[in-house]
Amino acid sequence: MPTMARTRALAAALEPRVDGFLVTTLVNIRYLTGFTGSNAAVLVLPDGSTVLATDGRYATQAAAETDGVDIVVARSVGPELVSHAAAAGLRQVGIERRQVSLTAYDALLAAAGDMALIDAGPLVERLRIVKDDDELSAIATACQVTDEVFAAVLSTLRAGVSERDVAWLLRTEMHSRGAEPAFDSIVAFGPDSARPHHQPTERTLARGDLIKMDFGAAVEGYHSDMTRTVVLGPAAEWQRELHALVRELQRDARAATVTGALPVELDAEVRRRIIDSGHDVAHGLGHGVGLEIHESPFLVPGSDADTLVERVPVTVEPGVYLPGRGGVRIEDTVVVRAGGAEPLTTSPRDLIEI
Ligand SMILES: [Mn+2]
Structure with missing residues (x-):
């Protein structure tokens, strides 16, 4: 699966105001990285570099299924990547607001500190329309x-x-x-x-x-x-x-x-x-x-x-x-x-x- 081409296409589709995109929808994570487990979040940066967070149950599987993706093992996958982004100095990160529960959103906000989380819309869903x-x-x-x-x-x-x-x-x-x-x-x-x-x-x-x-x-x-x-x-x-x-x-x-x-x-x-x-x-x-x-x-x-x-x-x-x-x-x-x-x-x- 040419997943690196997909993360690059996503990076190219990011708005200039956004300097990272947090993907929390599992089917979109599968599309972008090949990972098929039931708990993960992915952060894609404008240069196409990609980090996937998952928990200990899936560490081995994530390494086997993905290619060119950095893997972080954590319990709270979304907040972990948001903290990672804030620590790296990102200012505005796009999220899949439509797919995030209010409770999950609260946890993301708490991890974001001064970094803004903005709705990036159904970016991955749009990329998925045309099939390879x-x-x-x-x-x-x-x-x-x-x-x-x-x-x-x-x-x-x-x-x-x-x-x-x-x-x-x-x-x-x-x-x-x-x-x-x-x-x-x-x-x-x-x-x-x-x-x-x-x-x-x-x-x-x-x-x-x-x-x-x-x-x-x-x-x-x-x-x-x-x-x-x-x-x-x-x-x-x-x-x-x-x-x-x-x-x-x-x-x-x-x-x-x-x-x-x-x-x-x-x-x-x-x-x-x-x-x-x-x-x-x-x-x-x-x-x-x-x-x-x-x-x-x-x-x-x-x-x-x-x-x-x-x-x-x-x-x-x-x-x-x-x-x-x-x-x-x-x-x-x-x-x-x-x-x-x-x-x-x-x-x-x-x-x-x-
Ligand atoms: Mn039908």
Whole structure:
């Protein structure tokens, strides 16, 4: 992992008024240094030099996972680095204010003395939007596992299985392929499919039920995200129509997810079409995918995300839901390329009748 290039890119992105940046968000620390433990803070200086503080449990691991990073072993990792910065004569240090609890902030302030701590904004989150080859490769592998797991689980769907049974099977199929679930899988039968983020229950599958499965795998810390909606047939006419509507919305939205497209406008277009079709809009069109399952850029109303560029993986996931009856969502993880959106999840999108 070219982590030194990442800390240098972060250093270059620092405002002139800031002479250091304290990173306390673990996923950002992983991105910048490769460290995967559960307790750390990182200080990046304008010349790109980087110090990582962690506790004794992770001293050996931190040395093994990082490259070109000074390691300090301490109990209170954030305050330790702030003291270090103040002692080195730094005047203003940027922090990830949005991610710091009030109690942690009090401890940082106490360690800072006369040195100012200022909100540096989501600097690392912005750097994470465009992925390098290693990141895209991990996401593509996670998507391939997701496609394989879908095919494996599809063949086991029959009347009488419960939503929880299927969620468990998704997990074991990922495990047997060396992956972890990227998030708690959504498995929703019949009327439950009308709930966008349904949590699996003991409800059992019955003939005529829509079956919505939203799941993904995580590989080397990178995520994938896919939703398919199928039916334990034969499908009713309203189910075919609903599925065809969402299928068309999703196909068009994928085609529009190109370099230069503005995320807020991609969402608005799908939103307009759902409303024109006489339905309600339950959620945004999609989100970035990477070290987190939901990360920038967000394809939602009010999104301030910049126009899309190459190498940005996002989900495209329109859904239409009829409360009490059922809902359909079709979601792919795609990556923006010069010629358009390349789908990384490729499972069949037509209405499968089991
Ligand atoms: Mn998603």
